[in-house]
Amino acid sequence: MKEKLDENFVKSLVLIAQGIAKGKCDPYDLVNGAMEYLIKNKEKYMDHPNLKALAVLKMKGLFIDDIRKSKNFTSLTDEDGKEMEINDEQQMDMVEKMEVSSEAKKVLKIIKSMGEKCQEILMLAADQMSMQEMQEITGVKSLGTVLSRLSNCRKELKGLLTA
Amino acid sequence: MIDETKIMQYADGTLPEEEKEAVGKAIESNPELKKLFKDYQESADILFNLGQSIKSQTLPNSLKEKLKVLNETQEKVIKIKKPFTFFNIFKVQYAGIAAALTLFFYGGFYTQGVMMAKKNTGITGGKTEIQMAAKKEKNKLKPVGQSKNDLSSSVSNVYKFFNEEQFVSDVSGIIDDLKEGDEFELSLKDGAGTLIKFILVKSYQSNNGLECKNIAFKGKTKLSRSDLGTNIELDLCKRNNKYQLVSINISK
Numbered sequence: 157m158k159e160k161l162d163e164n165f166v167k168s169l170v171l172i173a174q175g176i177a178k179g180k181c182d183p184y185d186l187v188n189g190a191m192e193y194l195i196k197n198k199e200k201y202m203d204h205p206n207l208k209a210l211a212v213l214k215m216k217g218l219f220i221d222d223i224r225k226s227k228n229f230t231s232l233t234d235e236d237g238k239e240m241e242i243n244d245e246q247q248m249d250m251v252e253k254m255e256v257s258s259e260a261k262k263v264l265k266i267i268k269s270m271g272e273k274c275q276e277i278l279m280l281a282a283d284q285m286s287m288q289e290m291q292e293i294t295g296v297k298s299l300g301t302v303l304s305r306l307s308n309c310r311k312e313l314k315g316l317l318t319a
Numbered sequence: 320m321i322d323e324t325k326i327m328q329y330a331d332g333t334l335p336e337e338e339k340e341a342v343g344k345a346i347e348s349n350p351e352l353k354k355l356f357k358d359y360q361e362s363a364d365i366l367f368n369l370g371q372s373i374k375s376q377t378l379p380n381s382l383k384e385k386l387k388v389l390n391e392t393q394e395k396v397i398k399i400k401k402p403f404t405f406f407n408i409f410k411v412q413y414a415g416i417a418a419a420l421t422l423f424f425y426g427g428f429y430t431q432g433v434m435m436a437k438k439n440t441g442i443t444g445g446k447t448e449i450q451m452a453a454k455k456e457k458n459k460l461k462p463v464g465q466s467k468n469d470l471s472s473s474v475s476n477v478y479k480f481f482n483e484e485q486f487v488s489d490v491s492g493i494i495d496d497l498k499e500g501d502e503f504e505l506s507l508k509d510g511a512g513t514l515i516k517f518i519l520v521k522s523y524q525s526n527n528g529l530e531c532k533n534i535a536f537k538g539k540t541k542l543s544r545s546d547l548g549t550n551i552e553l554d555l556c557k558r559n560n561k562y563q564l565v566s567i568n569i570s571k
Contacts, residue, residue: 161386161389161390162386163378163383163386164374165386166378166382166385166386167373167374167376167378168374170373170374170376170378170382171370171373171374174373184379184382187382188381188382188385191382191385191386191389192385194389195385195388195389198389257372259368259372260368260369260372260373263365263366263368263369264369264373267369278366281366282366282367282369282370282373283370284367284370287333300324303324303327303328304323304324306324306327307323307324307326307327307359310327310358310359310362310363310366311323311355311358311359311362313362313365314358314361314362314365317365
């Protein structure tokens with residue numbers, strides 16, 4: 157086992173889940189699901205070199221499953237094959253229920269109003285991940301794409317916060 | 320033209336050393352880049368504070384319990400990355416022992432199990448001699464579950480392929496952290512290619528005061544493709560701060 161399995165590990169997952177969960181999907185459900193998956197496959201993955209990345213990928217899978225179930229989708233792409241944006245007012249209610257500072261709530265609400273890719277990468281950045289880790293989790297092919305995505309999303313975030 | 324990503328990396332302190340000077344100068348001389356640099360610094364702080372704020376929340380009990388279960392698993396299943404295969408190295412010196420054992424058992428004993436005790440002679444060069452002792456079965460007429468031929472071939476199978484040095488080296492790294500009843504793996508495979516699980520049965524002191532460990536193969540081990548399963552236990556004792564294999568117990 158390379159990763160230290162302590163509360164910080166789980167809290168990182170909670171943070172990243174905020175960038176993955178949307179609509180009726182509760183971030184804590186995603187973390188619970190990922191933890192259950194790790195427990196179920198403990199012998200297979202206990203010495204995995206990046207358990208956090210594995211858990212995050214599982215959370216993304218769970219999110220897609222959840223959306224498919226709740227929206228009765230068979231696919232998450234539109235007719236042109238582009239990724240669908242799923243927005244739901246309920247995610248804002250979840251932010252309100254969180255016991256975090258009002259400043260954090262404001263930032264989180266703004267992030268949740270942004271595009272999916274920005275939501276994901278900004279929450280990974282909030283977890284202080286390196287570019288390489290972000291690349292692994294997002295599945296983006298080049299490090300340059302990760303850098304430019306993050307730089308654009310941060311610019312957008314700053315613009316929304318000062319607007 | 321300086322790329323915006325370079326400004327972001329400069330603000331985050333992740334820009335390679337050799338690029339810092341040029342980017343720093345560009346920021347100093349260009350008000351637009353200076354503003355961008357400040358914006359990136361601020362967004363870094365905002366994201367950092369957001370992360371800290373979310374992480375400061377108490378975890379729900381359901382997640383705490385799952386974390387506990389995962390950690391218990393981690394303690395129980397300790398794997399060593401460096402793999403080796405139980406049946407990959409032929410030890411020539413043990414072939415003679417196997418042959419001797421075969422003759423020994425053909426000589427008249429029915430046995431239930433066999434124990435081989437290794438005794439370090441202390442001769443320079445680290446040579447060891449191996450003492451063999453077969454436990455006499457009370458009822459000589461009833462071999463229990465294993466014929467003499469099977470037993471001798473089991474012995475030869477273990478010693479023919481067992482890489483003792485590798486085993487002792489790998490297990491030494493973890494054995495002191497294990498508690499009695501703990502299970503662990505060494506990427507060691509049996510004759511059928513199945514990963515072997517071990518259990519630390521007990522820690523004890525030998526008659527001469529050495530710290531020793533008794534390790535059992537969990538369940539029966541297939542020593543060859545035709546073997547239905549053999550119970551194997553190993554005893555290791557610490558001598559001069561190094562564990563040494565002192566005995567192997569084999570039974571059906």
